[in-house]
Amino acid sequence: MKPYVDNLTSQWMEEGICNFENRRLFYSLYIGEQREAVKICQKCPIIDKCREYAISNNEIGVWGGTTEKQRRKLRFNKAER
Numbered sequence: 001m002k003p004y005v006d007n008l009t010s011q012w013m014e015e016g017i018c019n020f021e022n023r024r025l026f027y028s029l030y031i032g033e034q035r036e037a038v039k040i041c042q043k044c045p046i047i048d049k050c051r052e053y054a055i056s057n058n059e060i061g062v063w064g065g066t067t068e069k070q071r072r073k074l075r076f077n078k079a080e081r
């Protein structure tokens with residue numbers, strides 16, 4: 001389970017398939033490992049919810065099939081609208 005979350009948000013996170021994967025990939029600084037994590041996310045049933053949560057909470061690492069850099073762009077684009 002991803003760290004630093006309260007009990008309510010952590011309930012949906014229990015459905016994430018990253019709970020059964022190598023968690024290090026999701027916080028790796030290496031692009032190749034980040035891509036592996038993103039691929040894992042593509043099969044996850046809560047990908048949209050996870051991505052929105054990460055955008056709203058400025059999370060680090062790969063969440064919801066996006067890297068930090070990708071989420072920064074999404075946040076910027078949202079702010080521009």
Ligand code: SF4
Nearest residue numbers: 016018041044050064
């Ligand atoms: S979308 Fe990715 S980071 Fe989010 S719970 Fe699923 S596997 Fe984990």
